[in-house]
Amino acid sequence: MKASAHILIFSLFISTSLSNPAAANMTRYQTPFEQAIWTFNGDQFSCQIEHKITGFGSMKMEALPGETLRLELTADWLTLNQTQSSIKITPPTWKKSHTALGETQLIWQGNKATSNTSINPFLEALEQGFAWQAIIDGSETASYLVSSSPVNTGQVANQFRLCRHQLLPKPFSYVRSVELFFSPGSSQITMAHETDLDAITQYVKADSSITQVLVDAHADNNGEHLANLVLSKERADEISARLVELGLPKRLIQARHHGAREPKVSNKTQDGRDANRRVMIRLIKRPNKIATKRTAGVEYGS
Incomplete structure (x- = not known):
């Protein structure tokens, strides 16, 4: 020295x-x-x-x-x-x-x-x-x-x-499972939805281990069974289309609609119905696949 x-x-x-x-x-x-x-x-x-x-x-x-x-x-x-x-x-x-x-x-x-x-x-x-x-x-x-x-x-x-x-805006622990909630009778995408959809899109683009984007749309039990089924399909279609517009390959997206058949909670209360009007987006990863190759370390010293 x-x-x-x-x-x-x-x-x-x-x-x-x-x-x-x-x-x-x-x-x-x-x-x-x-x-x-x-x-x-x-x-x-x-x-x-x-x-x-x-x-x-x-x-x-x-x-x-x-x-x-x-x-x-x-x-x-x-x-x-x-x-x-x-x-x-x-x-x-x-x-x-x-x-x-x-x-x-x-x-x-x-x-x-x-x-x-x-x-x-x-x-x-x-x-x-x-x-x-x-x-x-x-x-x-x-x-x-x-x-x-x-x-x-x-x-x-x-x-x-x-x-x-x-x-990225959000980590995988957040975007791996995201719920988007809707107003009664609506399939309109809100600004809050846009924020989450953008975070999901950016993550999927960056992580080559994502093999599927599952979109499951639901409705509460207000109204006729067929009408709720149609409404949930509209919600699934709107979310799927927006993800494609933001840049996700259509082949990755699997959209399903369930009407009021699979409530998250009871529809007997207003809070319950609010929680059931939703679209769930889930990211599926290839097992044991690292998200992306990390850049090589850069050292600074004397």
Whole structure:
């Protein structure tokens, strides 16, 4: 290691100890700057930044469709359960700051500690060349100070932001089974329906393992049996046609109409009838098929 790098890391540790006397008795973990690497992986299904901490484990930021950012600290050898650890943003010694830059609480489950609260400032911190620092109370006699190494973090943060803009609107856990509800006697598609139909379409286009899109339309029991059967067919046809208009291949769509024969709940109440006027859209996947090939990881480091 170069002498200048030794002095830099040593000064960072001394600065931390002076600003927080309790940290003087902590075991410290930080990858040497000349060995520090930030890895980016991303596609339409997820975006991820990971940074290995020598001797401890890793720090990771992840973005998933339709969800808030998540921060994760993983230990290679430490296991805790339902324990909180604080993680905060710290400037390097040459960037003095007297204001709070950002902090959140990680919750431990086994060897992983996660948080999805107030994570955006941690991404901004990478863009500014700031570090992440976690304080862990492992036991009454053991505490740990785990710090990231702010080397070339601006590049990986920029890749992560670009990836987030390309994420799908919703994850598979949402679009795999979606119910659309209708007004009495109506088969008209609403703005709320459009939002879900767009999310479904984008997901199917991105995931080559989807083999079928099942559309099952229903009615409540108000009116004649034949009229309800016709109404449910109109609903199935409207939804199917709109999915095709949005770009789904017609061969993937299987539309069925059931009239009032398969109520979800009892039709004896207004709430029940409201719940039964529906179209259910389900996505069928090819077994054991990965959604899509993930882009190769990009590393940024010294």
